[in-house]
Amino acid sequence: MILVTGGAGFIGTHTCAALADAGIPTLLLDNFSNSRRSVLDRLARITGKPVACVEGDVRDAQLLRQLFASHPIEGVIHFAALKAVGESVREPLRYYENNVAGTVSLLRAMQAAGVRTLVFSSSATVYGDPASLPIREDFPLSATNPYGWSKLMMEQVLADVDHAEPGQWRIARLRYFNPVGAHESGLIGEDPQDIPNNLMPYVAQVATGQREVLSVYGGDYPTPDGTGVRDYIHVCDLAEGHVAALRYLRAHPGLLTVNLGTGRPVSVLEMVRGFEQASGRAVPYQVVARRPGDVAACWADPALAERLLGWRARRDLQAMCRDAWRWQDGEARRLGDAP
Numbered sequence: 390m391i392l393v394t395g396g397a398g399f400i401g402t403h404t405c406a407a408l409a410d411a412g413i414p415t416l417l418l419d420n421f422s423n424s425r426r427s428v429l430d431r432l433a434r435i436t437g438k439p440v441a442c443v444e445g446d447v448r449d450a451q452l453l454r455q456l457f458a459s460h461p462i463e464g465v466i467h468f469a470a471l472k473a474v475g476e477s478v479r480e481p482l483r484y485y486e487n488n489v490a491g492t493v494s495l496l497r498a499m500q501a502a503g504v505r506t507l508v509f510s511s512s513a514t515v516y517g518d519p520a521s522l523p524i525r526e527d528f529p530l531s532a533t534n535p536y537g538w539s540k541l542m543m544e545q546v547l548a549d550v551d552h553a554e555p556g557q558w559r560i561a562r563l564r565y566f567n568p569v570g571a572h573e574s575g576l577i578g579e580d581p582q583d584i585p586n587n588l589m590p591y592v593a594q595v596a597t598g599q600r601e602v603l604s605v606y607g608g609d610y611p612t613p614d615g616t617g618v619r620d621y622i623h624v625c626d627l628a629e630g631h632v633a634a635l636r637y638l639r640a641h642p643g644l645l646t647v648n649l650g651t652g653r654p655v656s657v658l659e660m661v662r663g664f665e666q667a668s669g670r671a672v673p674y675q676v677v678a679r680r681p682g683d684v685a686a687c688w689a690d691p692a693l694a695e696r697l698l699g700w701r702a703r704r705d706l707q708a709m710c711r712d713a714w715r716w717q718d719g720e721a722r723r724l725g726d727a728p
């Protein structure tokens with residue numbers, strides 16, 4: 390059984406679906422600080438089985454001790470974290486406490502229970518503003534905000550833990566690029582509780598008419614059409630990357646660090662056009678000033694993941710837009726139908 394912290398969140402739910410597809414039993418742990426309890430029923434509809442979930446916090450040492458003592462947990466996938474960059478600048482202590490202290494609390498509980506297999510959610514944010522592209526795992530690391538620092542710190546904690554007990558741990562640090570899209574069932578997807586910070590959920594809400602117009606942050610970047618370029622990866626491909634990482638760790642002790650991206654750069658305007666095509670709706674936009682802290686371009690060299698894990702992203706931009714639209718349109722209709 391795999392313990393999935395933050396399992397009720399965006400990437401967590403899709404990974405639980407992928408684990409179920411692979412026949413791997415899961416136990417979710419989530420404090421629902423950024424997710425809804427209703428996703429559990431939806432996940433159960435997808436997997437055809439009830440979902441085992443405990444409501445609680447990864448910083449609760451006593452709860453973790455109980456969980457490890459009472460369940461046959463062989464490994465952990467650790468998604469639980471706060472992830473809003475702007476909020477992290479305003480509330481750094483909350484971010485360090487939740488993300489860094491939460492990870493230390495989890496590692497202590499794992500060590501005490503003798504469970505030393507961990508898949509960790511890192512981020513392309515650890516590469517800062519890359520000097521060249523595509524980005525390889527051995528590129529220099531840097532951070533420009535507390536969220537990014539928290540990921541770098543946690544990566545360091547994991548390297549130190551591996552170093553202190555050589556050969557005992559099996560740790561994967563997975564550096565995600567820009568996860569988007571939704572499960573093809575349309576039952577689960579990204580569900581921002583506030584105004585979306587990220588491009589795809591914002592575009593999706595403009596397409597449904599929930600928001601009027603997309604602000605395109607910057608039209609003067611040194612990119613083919615002047616707008617920012619990213620490596621968007623379908624969340625179901627990302628989820629399958631976690632299953633592949635777990636399989637890899639079974640056979641390889643030590644510390645693994647890999648990019649999970651497609652290697653394909655996509656601009657903001659390409660995303661807008663892709664979404665218009667998938668939804669059949671117009672996505673009005675206006676080009677405004679650059680967003681502070683944004684880099685012009687960021688995309689992965691995904692070769693290491695393919696070589697080591699035998700994994701690569703299979704779904705294209707069209708599938709990302711189609712599935713995000715199916716989810717967003719379905720949600721908008723469900724909300725509209727609600728009494």
Ligand code: NAD
Nearest residue numbers: 395398399400419420421422423424446447469470510512
């Ligand atoms: P999410 O907010 O949808 O999911 C995180 C889940 O963790 C939520 O359900 C939340 O309630 C839970 N959680 C947070 N703190 C907790 C705690 N202390 N104890 C228990 N549960 C807690 O976010 P996501 O997009 O699914 O991201 C998952 C992971 O991937 C995070 O670590 C995030 O930093 C990382 N990541 C995300 C992206 C992205 O763009 N979505 C990119 C790179 C990395």
Ligand code: WQD
Nearest residue numbers: 474512514586587588589591604605606617618619657683
């Ligand atoms: C993508 C592109 C924007 C919104 C962020 C975090 C990063 C990671 C993923 C977790 C950029 C442009 C966006 C909008 C726009 N999270 N944009 N209008 O900035 O690559 O990464 O999320 O680790 O840490 O920084 O993703 O989706 O916010 O932006 O023009 O309303 O879309 O300028 O070029 P980003 P994003």
